[in-house]
Amino acid sequence: VLDRPQALEDLDRLMQGANRAKRLVEQILTFSRRSSIQRKPIALQKIVHETMGFMRATVPANVEIIEDIDDGLKPVLADPTQIQQLVMNLCTNALQSMRSGRGRLEVRLGRLSPEDRASAPQTLPLSTPIALLTVRDTGHGMSEETLAHIFEPFFTTKGPAEGTGLGLSVVHGIVKEHDGAITVQSKQGEGSSFFVYIPLIPTEDQPEAKEQSKVPRGKGEKILIVDDEVTLCMSMSRMLTRLGYSVVSSSTAAEALDHFLKEPQAYHMVITDMSMPQMSGAGLAAELRRKRSDIPIILMSGFDAGLKMSDLKSMGVTDLVIKPFDMAALGSCVAKNLKTSG
Numbered sequence: 462v463l464d465r466p467q468a469l470e471d472l473d474r475l476m477q478g479a480n481r482a483k484r485l486v487e488q489i490l491t492f493s494r495r496s497s498i499q500r501k502p503i504a505l506q507k508i509v510h511e512t513m514g515f516m517r518a519t520v521p522a523n524v525e526i527i528e529d530i531d532d533g534l535k536p537v538l539a540d541p542t543q544i545q546q547l548v549m550n551l552c553t554n555a556l557q558s559m560r561s562g563r564g565r566l567e568v569r570l571g572r573l574s575p576e577d578r579a580s581a582p583q584t585l586p587l588s589t590p591i592a593l594l595t596v597r598d599t600g601h602g603m604s605e606e607t608l609a610h611i612f613e614p615f616f617t618t619k620g621p622a623e624g625t626g627l628g629l630s631v632v633h634g635i636v637k638e639h640d641g642a643i644t645v646q647s648k649q650g651e652g653s654s655f656f657v658y659i660p661l662i663p664t665e666d667q668p669e670a671k672e673q674s675k676v677p678r679g680k681g682e683k684i685l686i687v688d689d690e691v692t693l694c695m696s697m698s699r700m701l702t703r704l705g706y707s708v709v710s711s712s713t714a715a716e717a718l719d720h721f722l723k724e725p726q727a728y729h730m731v732i733t734d735m736s737m738p739q740m741s742g743a744g745l746a747a748e749l750r751r752k753r754s755d756i757p758i759i760l761m762s763g764f765d766a767g768l769k770m771s772d773l774k775s776m777g778v779t780d781l782v783i784k785p786f787d788m789a790a791l792g793s794c795v796a797k798n799l800k801t802s803g
């Protein structure tokens with residue numbers, strides 16, 4: 462064969478085809494094997510790190526890799542082979558998107574923080590700690606049209622030698638298999654980020670998990686939130702909505718007062734930031750008190766400003782919560798103060 466260039470070329474093409482077929486078969490097997498998956502407690506960080514070791518061999522020199530993995534992560538109940546495949550599929554796509562130039566592949570793994578928890582998919586179990594795997598690239602990104610289809614089996618924008626269109630549908634299947642969730646952020650020309658959420662095994666030495674499941678829930682009580690930091694407003698709003706309250710939020714004291722004065726009797730509680738431009742939390746509290754002397758008003762403060770409970774009382778404030786706080790702290794403070802007021 463060696464002295465017949467055409468035959469060599471044919472052979473090469475044949476091999477490529479065979480490799481592609483092999484990949485296809487492997488992916489389909491993962492699909493169909495799903496029912497007999499053996500899940501056991503494993504350290505996600507170990508599997509992700511190992512897989513990154515494999516991946517490094519295929520990374521072009523002009524692509525920088527950032528690996529940021531939390532070593533102290535609690536175990537997950539998972540199939541190691543599947544987790545490996547998930548990481549490989551995401552990284553392969555990321556690398557393919559950076560084929561034309563230099564770029565950066567970031568793989569991060571850590572425990573989902575209480576603040577990020579509020580913006581995570583709502584389908585995740587509420588009382589379980591969650592691992593978050595982020596795979597980010599600086600590649601060509603995706604159009605909205607592409608984004609809408611990426612998890613569909615056989616959807617691909619690649620040529621037959623590169624893509625089968627199964628990578629992400631397999632990833633999606635694996636994530637579902639592990640009771641997790643996956644989200645994507647991408648813009649054409651601006652790279653892509655995939656966020657994979659996987660529940661960790663709740664163990665006895667995770668007091669936070671226990672605490673969260675014990676957080677008292679509301680019964681639709683209406684709460685007004687005021688904070689000039691819009692993202693904090695949004696995350697509090699999500700936390701309280703998840704806990705069963707009905708929430709109205711404003712980013713200025715004036716707007717909050719407007720809401721309140723329209724139907725002062727409808728509210729069960731007001732939670733306000735301490736320091737805001739224009740009107741302070743204390744100033745707002747005084748205004749609210751003129752209409753409703755009985756409503757609980759909780760003040761949020763970014764630091765322990767040396768406020769004494771007696772000072773707060775004289776300002777018309779019922780209680781204080783120190784930022785940053787998590788869902789458990791916020792939830793129990795709200796419940797406690799609703800109870801004493803009702």
Ligand SMILES: Nc1ncnc2c1ncn2[C@@H]1O[C@H](COP(=O)(O)OP(=O)(O)O)[C@@H](O)[C@H]1O
Pocket residue numbers: 550554555558598600601602603607611616617618619623624625626627628629630652653
């Ligand atoms: N990191 C990424 N950057 C840009 N596009 C991506 C990325 N990941 C996935 N895609 C898009 O989603 C499609 C489907 O991905 P996938 O299911 O892995 O199939 P394949 O990689 O075989 O095409 C890809 O063809 C590509 O258009």
Ligand SMILES: [Mg+2]
Pocket residue numbers: 550553554624626627628629
């Ligand atoms: Mg792929």
